[in-house]
Amino acid sequence: MLTKPDISDDTIIACLRDTFGLRITQVSFLPLGWVNNATYRVTANSGTPYFLKLRRGNFNEIAVAVPAFLQAQGIRPVMAPVATTTRDLWVHAHGFDWILYPFFDGKTGFEVALSQTPWITLGASLKAVHTTRLPAALAERVPHEDYSPRWRNTVKAFHKQVEQDRFDDPIAVSLAAFWLTKRDEIESIVERAEQLAFVLHDRAVKLAVCHADLHGRNVLVGMDDELAIVDWDEPILAPKERDLMFIGGGVGGIWNNDQEVGWFYQGYGRTEIDLVALSYYRYERIVVDIAEYSEQIFGLQGSVEERQKGLRLMNQFLPNNVVDIAHRTYQQLSRRAFGSSFLF
Template sequence: MLTPPDLPQEAITQLLASAYGLHDIRAEFLPLGAEANSAVFRIDASDGAAYFLKLHRNGLDQSVVAVPAFLHHEKGIEAVMAPLPATGRELSVRGDGFDWVLYPYFDGRNGFERPLSDGQWVKLGAALGSIHRTELPESLSAALPRERYDHHWREGVRRYQRRFINDVKGDDIARRFLAFWEEHAEEIDNIVYRSEQLASILLERRPELVPCHADLHAGNVLVGDIDGESDRLAIVGWNAFILAPKERDLMFIGGGVGHAWNQQREEALFQEGYGAKKEDIDAVALAYYRHERIVKSLLESCDRMFDGTASAEDREVGLRQMQTQFLPDDVVAIAHRSYDAIT
C-alpha cells in the first residue's frame, strides 16, 4: 500500500500498548510494497528499539507467521525474519479491521537498492538451502498450499484478454495501460500458452515438493552491516509460502526482476552456499515458474488497474511494473531464454 490506511495514530498507540507492551511510540508510515491490502510502519518506542509493523487487511493465514517463526527459532535459520510474539504469545493480533504483525526493524537496504556482497550471496544460498531441506512438522505442513500448477492466473489473464477485445473504456491511466497491452498482445498470449504447456509437463513428472518462500525477489532480501556484523541479511515477505519444487525459489537467481540478480558470478556464489549443482536444477520447472510469475503479475496488474477503489498512485505503479517486465534483459526476456534452453 503506497498511501496510509485510514487508521488514527491513537489506534496504533493503543493496540501496541495493550498487545505488545510498547509505550510512547512514534509510528511512521512507509510507502513500501506492491500489496494493495497491506500497510507497513516503522515504530519507535520508549524502550529505545525500532520495530517494523505490518497490517494485513483481508485476513491473515497463520502460516505466514508460524512458518518463519519455526524456521528461525526451531531450525536456527537466522536469515529468516520472524515475527515478535505479543504479550499473550500470539504471533499476530486482530484489531481495527487489520491483522497486526510486529517484527524487529532491520536498518538496511533491499537487494534492489544495494547489491549483495560476495559473502551475502553465499549466506543467501546457505539459508535457502536450509529452508528447502527442512522437514516441517505436520501441524505446519498440513495447512500449507501445495503446488498444483493451477490454471487460475492463466484463465484470469484470458478473461481480461476477452474483455479488452470488446473495447474497454477508462481514464488516462487505463488508456495507456490498454495501449501497452495491445502493443505486446501477441507476446503476452505466447507467455500464457507456454506457461500452460510447461505446467502439463510438470504435472506428469510430479517433482519433489519442498518448503518454498515463493517470492524471493531482491525486494524481499534486506542487507546491511549492523552492530559490527558484516554481510548481515534478512529474508522477509513470507506471504506466499508454499510446498513446491525448489525451482519455485531458484527461478529468481539469474532471473531477477529489474535487472537485479542476473549475473553469472552472483549465481555461482549463491550455488556455493546452496550446495546443489547446476545440473540438479530442473530446467523445465525453472522455465515454467519464470513464465507463470509473469502471468500472475499481469493478472495482478489488470486487477489493480480496474479496481475502482485503487488510488491513482497505486494504479500508476501497477502500470510501470507491468511495463518494466518487458524491457530488454528483464523477466520476459529471461523467460524466453529459459524456454529456448529446453526446446
C-alpha cells in the same frame, strides 16, 4: 499502502501496549506501496525500533508460523514475527491483522546490489529452508503446489477485454495500448506456462518449503553484510525451483547476471535443477504479474498513484528482464529435449 489508513497513532500505541506489552513513544508511517498492507516504524521507550505490518483481506497464519519455525531451526536470516504477551504471532484488531517484527536497518536488493558475501549467505539460507521438514501439523496447513490455471485464465479474460473494449481511464488506456503491441507474446507466455504446468502436474516431484516471492525487495542487506529474508506471506510446498527461478531471473530488472548466480550457488551447493519447473515458474510469475496489475488498472483498484505504478509491468518486456530471461530458459529447455535437468 501509499497513503496512511484511517487508524490513529494513539490507537496503534494502545494496541501495541495491550497486546505486546510495549510502551511505544514514536509511530512513523512507511508508504511502501503494498495495496492491502499498511506499514509503520514504531519505537519503544527503550529506544528499540520495530516494524509493524497491518494487513487487510485474507490472512493465513502460516505467513507467520512458517518463518517462526524456520528461524527457530537456526536459519537466522529468516525474519520472524515478535510474539504477543500471550505468545501469539499476530493479533486481529481494528479491522487489521497486526504483525510485529524486529526492525532491520538495511536496504533492499532493489536499492543496493548484493555483494559476494550476502549472495553466498542467501544461497546457504535458502538451502537450509529447502531441506527443512516442517512438523506434520504445520505442513498440512501449508498449500501444496497444484499448478492452478487461475491466473492464466485471468490473463486470457483480460486479453479478450483489451481487444474488444474501449477504456476511458488514461492509465487503463496506456496499459491496453501496450498490451496490443505485445498481444502475440502475451499469448505465447500464457500458452507456454499452460504447457509446462500440464507436464509438471503428472510428475512425481520432491516438494520443499518455499518462500515463493524471493525477489530483491524481500531480501535486505544491513551493516557488515547482514542479511534478512522478509515477507513470508505465502509460503508453499513446491519444487525448489519455485524459489530458484528468482536467481538469475531478472525480476525488477536486477539479479540477472552470471556472477551473482555463481555466488548464490556457492552457498546453496551443488544441486540438480529441473529446467521444466524453472521455465514454468519464470513464465507463471509473468502471468501472475500481468493478471494482478490488470486487475488493479482495468479494475480501478487503489489510488491513482498506486495504479500508475502498476504500469511498470511494461518494464518486464525490456532486454534482460523477466520476459527475455524466461524465453531464454524455455529455449534452453527445448534444446535439452524438454525433460532434462542440469547440475549447477
